[in-house]
Amino acid sequence: MTAKEDWQGKTGEGWASEWKRTDRSFGGLTERLLARTREFAFRHALDIGCGAGELSLATARGRPQVRVVGLDVSPQLIEAARARIDHLLNLEFVVGDAAQWHPADDFTPQLLVSRHGVMFFADPPAAFANFASFAADGAGLLFSCFRDRAENPFFNEVGALFPPPAEAPDPYAPGPFAFADREHVTAILTDGGWEQVAFEPFDFAMIAGTGDDPVGDAVEYFRRIGPAAAALREMDEAARDGTLAGIREVAQAHCRDGVVALRAATWIVTARRA
Numbered sequence: 001m002t003a004k005e006d007w008q009g010k011t012g013e014g015w016a017s018e019w020k021r022t023d024r025s026f027g028g029l030t031e032r033l034l035a036r037t038r039e040f041a042f043r044h045a046l047d048i049g050c051g052a053g054e055l056s057l058a059t060a061r062g063r064p065q066v067r068v069v070g071l072d073v074s075p076q077l078i079e080a081a082r083a084r085i086d087h088l089l090n091l092e093f094v095v096g097d098a099a100q101w102h103p104a105d106d107f108t109p110q111l112l113v114s115r116h117g118v119m120f121f122a123d124p125p126a127a128f129a130n131f132a133s134f135a136a137d138g139a140g141l142l143f144s145c146f147r148d149r150a151e152n153p154f155f156n157e158v159g160a161l162f163p164p165p166a167e168a169p170d171p172y173a174p175g176p177f178a179f180a181d182r183e184h185v186t187a188i189l190t191d192g193g194w195e196q197v198a199f200e201p202f203d204f205a206m207i208a209g210t211g212d213d214p215v216g217d218a219v220e221y222f223r224r225i226g227p228a229a230a231a232l233r234e235m236d237e238a239a240r241d242g243t244l245a246g247i248r249e250v251a252q253a254h255c256r257d258g259v260v261a262l263r264a265a266t267w268i269v270t271a272r273r274a
Contacts, residue, residue, distance in 0.1 A: 011230075012074030018225050019052035019080050025221070026054070026115060028204035029144055029266060033115055034058055036200075036268060040140040042110035046071060048098045048131070048143070049117015053081030059113070060091035069107060072117070073097050099127035102134055110136045114143035116266075119178040128192025132273050141194055141271040145179035147201065151265035154206045157254075158222055161246040162231050176227065185269060194271040202268050209251060209260035218251035218260035219244060 015022060023030075033055060037045075043066055047056040050070030060068040070093040072078050081093040094101075099121050103109075112131055121127040131141070149156055155176070172178055179185050186197045209218030222228045223244065232240050251260045 012076040014224055014229060016052060016074065016076035016080040018221075019054075019077075021221050022052065022225065023054045024210070025206050025208060027207070029202070029264075030055055030058065030115060032202055032204070032268065033113065033142065033144060034062070036142055036270070037111065037113065039270075040111045040142070042066060042140070044107055044109045044136070045069070045111045045113060046107075046109040046131075047117075048112060048114040049073075049120070050081060050093065051077050051115070051117065053077075053084055053093060055113065055115045056081070056091060056093070057084060057088070060088045064090055066090060067107065068092075069094060069103075069109075071096050071098050071101060099123065099130055101130070108134065108136045109139060111140045111142065113141075116144055116146070116176075118143050119145050119176060120174040122174060124178075124188045125191040128189055128194060132193030135273045137273065139273040141189070141273070142268070144202070144266050144268050145185070146177050147265040147267055148180045149177050152263070154208070154262040154264045155227070157250050157262065158228050158247055161243050161250075162228070179267070179269075182267070185267070189269075189271050190274075193274050195274040196270075196272045198270050200268040200270075201265070203263055203265050205261040206264035207259060207261045209255070210258065214255055214258050214260045215248060215251045218255075219248050222247050222251075 037059065045059055045066055045068045047068065047070040050056045050072045053070050056068050056070035068091045070081055072095065075095050078093045078095045085091055112135060146152055172184060182199055189197050208221045209215060211217050223232060232243060235243065254260050254262050
């Protein structure tokens with residue numbers, strides 16, 4: 001489970017310090033989301049759970065006439081995003097809980113977009129109802145989320161190195177795979193005031209390691225970011241060293257032409273404000 005408090009604490013700190021690695025790993029997905037934005041006409045765009053800002057930045061650069069707001073609950077990630085704005089006058093980053101946030105001025109988004117930022121709400125229908133309350137009439141919704149863990153070698157191959165949980169986790173608890181089930185997501189969106197819900201399955205190569213030592217870079221990636229990092233922090237030294245050795249073997253097995261990459265399976269979800 002990844003809750004709001006996690007993103008405001010160690011998880012947020014870790015992702016903020018490693019934004020270059022996370023941007024690199026999600027690069028193929030970002031390109032697909034940007035391509036899908038062309039299906040919508042908009043003057044105002046809200047990036048929900050914007051993280052360190054890659055999707056917001058790309059949208060603002062490509063559409064200088066559009067006002068873009070990036071919103072995230074993590075002060076650390078917003079600080080990292082603001083450091084990257086450069087001279088983009090049509091972009092701002094705001095700290096806030098998207099489940100409760102409302103625009104402070106005349107900002108009325110015609111597009112609400114998110115790259116993997118919507119799976120962490122404690123009450124997802126309420127969060128999407130909140131978005132509908134301030135979105136423009138007919139506003140578009142576009143977001144990505146992981147499909148089932150079993151379809152994601154990037155997670156399940158490393159995850160297999162850890163002991164299974166004592167109890168089966170709640171599949172809908174806030175976390176990376178909370179939106180894997182299409183019917184569950186459709187119900188959340190329709191309950192929250194959205195319609196015309198559609199799903200595109202999209203797979204991409206999620207990059208974990210590059211450079212002079214891509215395998216070592218990948219081990220460091222898993223050690224610092226994501227579910228493996230949290231589990232490693234809870235281990236004693238011997239168990240951690242053994243698990244890191246296993247991660248190195250996984251990275252080595254997926255190293256091709258100086259790049260460590262594993263397949264990631266996502267949904268790209270679209271909807272319209274009802």
